[in-house]
Amino acid sequence: MESRGSDGGTGTSQSLERGLAILSSFHSDRPLIGVSELSRDLELSRSTAHRYVATLAKLGYLQQDAESKRYRLGPKVLDLGFSALNSMELVEISAPHLRRLSDETGRTVNLAILDGIDVVYIERYRTAQQGQREIDLNLHVGARLPAYCTAMGKAILAFVPEEQLAGVLPQIDFVPRGPNTLTSPSAFRAELAKIRSAGLAVNDEELAYGLRSIAAPIYSHSGEVIAALNLAVHRTMASMDEMVARFGPAVIKSAQEISQSMGHRPATV
Amino acid sequence: MESRGSDGGTGTSQSLERGLAILSSFHSDRPLIGVSELSRDLELSRSTAHRYVATLAKLGYLQQDAESKRYRLGPKVLDLGFSALNSMELVEISAPHLRRLSDETGRTVNLAILDGIDVVYIERYRTAQQGQREIDLNLHVGARLPAYCTAMGKAILAFVPEEQLAGVLPQIDFVPRGPNTLTSPSAFRAELAKIRSAGLAVNDEELAYGLRSIAAPIYSHSGEVIAALNLAVHRTMASMDEMVARFGPAVIKSAQEISQSMGHRPATV
DNA sequence: AGACGGTGTTCCAATTGATGGAACGCTGCG
């Protein structure tokens, strides 16, 4: 193969990279995969693929299905995910605030961080209110959504340093996903400016039909945006203006309280 | 080092194993680890440890902390965990049943699978009832507990094939964890027999003081036990007998309904 | 039946990718 440093970073482990590629091949819509299948997908020999799979299985990250002989993810991978969640002091600190906001408003509230061009949900309080339509896009903790068409994503990107934003923007593929999705970088930048002056981001059916939400940024002790908090409703429940008026102040207040609990000094900014 | 097959299985990848060992080193109580620290823990050279860490960071499984230069788990590891959860049809199928049971009884209910000698929580419906004491042992989805001192663990082990049980039992370390923990293999086997005839497992402060729960097994389409469902309360809420009387039938019924939804034929057994 | 194409798995010599000592730049401490 290549001599050394075939891709970008020098000094990385090919074996580890390949093994993790195998793990990542398993999705909810593709839960069972065989060795040969993996070897084709990742362009490895069957024996090599098998060695990785055997290693992963030995360590509990994969399990072999008795009948089909194929493999699935093992319970061990859950450990990793929840170690990550539990490591985030943000989750612990924000939990009571989220809960209170959800109780007071009777709406579903979420907390998400930015990872590249996606937002990743890290906390969620649902209220199965009567008459509240279920617009669940499979939005559990751990779910990913493109940042550009979510209120939380925009709330974070609006307050990110210009240099970081410049790195992220070109990667975004502005695909229409809802009736009002922003589909150009320029429109998106204008939107971010609006959010900066309002201190609140809105999502008016930009991700999916019927889905509205508002979100506010959360800051770390060092003053960087690290997350966002949102409150979501179905379009039949409120117009965008009503939402901002009714829930905007509470969302901003909760976000600020969490920021303060993280050690953020609002005066400094 | 060793020539080949240093531990147990021949044909496994040392690099992948070491890389995953690094990932597993990160816990909630040890979220930030440096390269040198890892190299000492895992007995690797600093350069080797660094190569693995660099690989994991490049792929998003680790992130470097800007100030301390040390590393933490990245959001990417969440993907794995939730792929695993979403792959389990059991989770989807049981969700409505769990929710209903929780609503009807006003108690917290859980679903867990067996992994070695542990149970792993894969679903949970809490009810923050008034007056309900918080005995949270950090019991979220993904949490692990030793099977021998939980109702769900015992409910599963009671219906596992004898050969599998014989493999698992010797690994169990019967440490007292609550007032009534079973502390000998013989007492444990007797308990399993009781559970088999009752169809219901109880945990009467065997895991922790004040914690009571009852659990029933869930079967797959092929008739194997694959999980258990429990309902937990604090000791001040009900005696063990009251719990069994009040909630036992509902727990058993819900477990049976889930089994049936999984394709289990009760008549066959 | 029989041949076939598919699977997961094992083995082994060839060699490629991992290894770790040495060295660099940095930070914080005494």
Place this chain on the structure above:
DNA sequence: CGCAGCGTTCCATCAATTGGAACACCGTCT
């Protein structure tokens, strides 16, 4: 200032990975 620790990079050495071949097994198609 020196020192000790850190994360990082480099490179010749060498061991761990590699992949072809072969095995056993399973359905399917002829």
